[in-house]
Amino acid sequence: MPATVILGAQWGDEGKGKITDLFSESADLVVRYQGGNNAGHTIVVEGERYALSLIPSGVLYPSVTPVIGNGCVVDPKVLLDEMDALAARGIDPGRVRVSANAHLIMPYHRKLDAVMERYLGGQRIGTTKRGIGPAYMDKFSRFGIRVQDLFDPKIFRQKLEVALREKNQILTRVYNQLPLDLDEIADEYLGYAPRILPHVTDTSLLVWEALRDGETVLFEGAQGTLLDVDHGTYPFVTSSNPTAGGACTGVGIGPGALDRIIGVAKAYISRVGTGPFPTELHDEIGEKMVQIGGEFGTVTGRRRRCGWLDAVALRYAVRVNGLTELALTKLDVLSHFETLKIAVAYDSLGERHTEFPRQQRVLYNCVPVYEELDGWVADITGVRRYEDLPAAARRYVERVEELAGVPVTTVSVGPGRDATLFRS
Numbered sequence: 391m392p393a394t395v396i397l398g399a400q401w402g403d404e405g406k407g408k409i410t411d412l413f414s415e416s417a418d419l420v421v422r423y424q425g426g427n428n429a430g431h432t433i434v435v436e437g438e439r440y441a442l443s444l445i446p447s448g449v450l451y452p453s454v455t456p457v458i459g460n461g462c463v464v465d466p467k468v469l470l471d472e473m474d475a476l477a478a479r480g481i482d483p484g485r486v487r488v489s490a491n492a493h494l495i496m497p498y499h500r501k502l503d504a505v506m507e508r509y510l511g512g513q514r515i516g517t518t519k520r521g522i523g524p525a526y527m528d529k530f531s532r533f534g535i536r537v538q539d540l541f542d543p544k545i546f547r548q549k550l551e552v553a554l555r556e557k558n559q560i561l562t563r564v565y566n567q568l569p570l571d572l573d574e575i576a577d578e579y580l581g582y583a584p585r586i587l588p589h590v591t592d593t594s595l596l597v598w599e600a601l602r603d604g605e606t607v608l609f610e611g612a613q614g615t616l617l618d619v620d621h622g623t624y625p626f627v628t629s630s631n632p633t634a635g636g637a638c639t640g641v642g643i644g645p646g647a648l649d650r651i652i653g654v655a656k657a658y659i660s661r662v663g664t665g666p667f668p669t670e671l672h673d674e675i676g677e678k679m680v681q682i683g684g685e686f687g688t689v690t691g692r693r694r695r696c697g698w699l700d701a702v703a704l705r706y707a708v709r710v711n712g713l714t715e716l717a718l719t720k721l722d723v724l725s726h727f728e729t730l731k732i733a734v735a736y737d738s739l740g741e742r743h744t745e746f747p748r749q750q751r752v753l754y755n756c757v758p759v760y761e762e763l764d765g766w767v768a769d770i771t772g773v774r775r776y777e778d779l780p781a782a783a784r785r786y787v788e789r790v791e792e793l794a795g796v797p798v799t800t801v802s803v804g805p806g807r808d809a810t811l812f813r814s
């Protein structure tokens with residue numbers, strides 16, 4: 391698996407952290423290509439829980455170089471705190487590499503994220519309020535400040551002055567907030583520079599050299615396909631491209647380099663934040679999924695909305711990412727239901743849709759058409775070979791792959807590393 395992308399096939403929180411960590415055992419580099427500390431990736435190793443927001447999930451293996459690519463947005467304080475937290479638990483963060491071209495999340499980005507959401511009121515996105523959207527806005531409007539700017543105090547202050555002049559106008563005049571102070575921000579950020587400098591490098595070159603030398607590189611997506619700014623349920627999305635193409639632009643490699651593209655999907659589906667969600671359950675079944683699946687956000691602690699697996703959306707994820715296979719997680723959570731459902735089409739505005747709708751109006755009116763399958767109602771968390779799963783559980787997995795059109799090569803039955811079944 392020289393170059394493998396592991397990405398979310400749904401609305402995030404599919405278990406990318408667990409799957410990336412698993413595959414990291416045989417990886418040399420594990421690279422994040424988009425997003426920032428809006429992500430919350432949980433890994434459980436021998437009962438110990440690690441929650442990572444910015445540092446790639448491969449960091450737990452001493453042989454892996456974790457890389458934060460140019461497509462990411464970096465809150466330097468979060469990066470340093472996360473490195474300190476790992477060091478306090480005996481994990482050396484010295485190998486972490488950060489792209490000089492990644493953009494910085496600034497204090498005004500966090501502030502704007504909060505006030506813009508308040509301004510949107512009923513139309514709010516339900517962001518993580520980490521400043522992600524405003525940081526990407528600045529990147530694309532070319533007001534952004536990059537990691538490399540931290541190492542030239544004169545340039546940093548100049549860029550900050552320009553950006554802050556505009557941001558303070560917006561904060562005070564549009565959103566009725568107090569202005570932010572240039573010296574305070576400059577002192578804080580330039581204070582982080584000496585600790586960040588040893589980690590900064592040309593990550594595109596680093597990845598290219600690794601691939602050239604036949605090393606194994608994993609690309610770890612954050613968020614998920616349906617949160618992609620181009621291919622997701624816009625405007626209820628994040629501000630980057632978690633889909634497979636994002637791995638190329640967010641790292642600086644050509645598309646031909648990608649051999650394997652693994653979509654991680656839960657055996658059901660969840661969403662945190664607002665926006666359309668055809669298979670959402672508002673009943674006791676949905677509540678049971680939340681409780682049994684522990685569906686509360688890693689980053690914000692928010693309750694995740696839950697529903698039956700959506701095969702229409704899953705097939706869409708296979709298409710827009712060019713998925714070569716699926717990793718199906720949290721199958722154990724479905725052990726508690728006698729009958730299971732999978733959405734195979736939607737009815738909306740008098741028409742049946744078997745492809746994920748392009749139009750928001752259609753999506754909002756979707757009523758899922760379900761196929762029912764028997765549950766297995768047995769504890770499968772101790773199963774370690776696919777063949778040992780109850781027949782109904784195997785039937786469920788095999789139906790998912792039929793509907794998705796790609797093989798399910800990994801099945802996860804618990805949060806730990808060992809609770810994983812591989813299929814050839």
Ligand code: GDP
Pocket residue numbers: 398402403404405406407408429430431432433434683684688719720721722723802803804805
């Ligand atoms: P990510 O953002 O995609 O990395 O996913 P999160 O870490 O936010 O959420 C997934 C949650 O499910 C975490 O708490 C994981 O520890 C947990 N998890 C992952 N795989 C499984 C599984 O197969 N079964 C169960 N019960 N929990 C799992």
Ligand code: IMO
Pocket residue numbers: 398401402403404428429430431515516517518519520521522523611612613614617626627628629662663664
């Ligand atoms: P991981 O990597 C689930 C959601 C937010 C909101 C929308 C925009 O753990 O799967 P943002 O702060 O990015 O501007 O918020 O995207 N969101 C996530 N939902 N998992 C995530 O990350 C998410 N990151 C952002 O809830 O709806």
Ligand code: MG
Pocket residue numbers: 402403404429430431432688
């Ligand atoms: Mg998460």
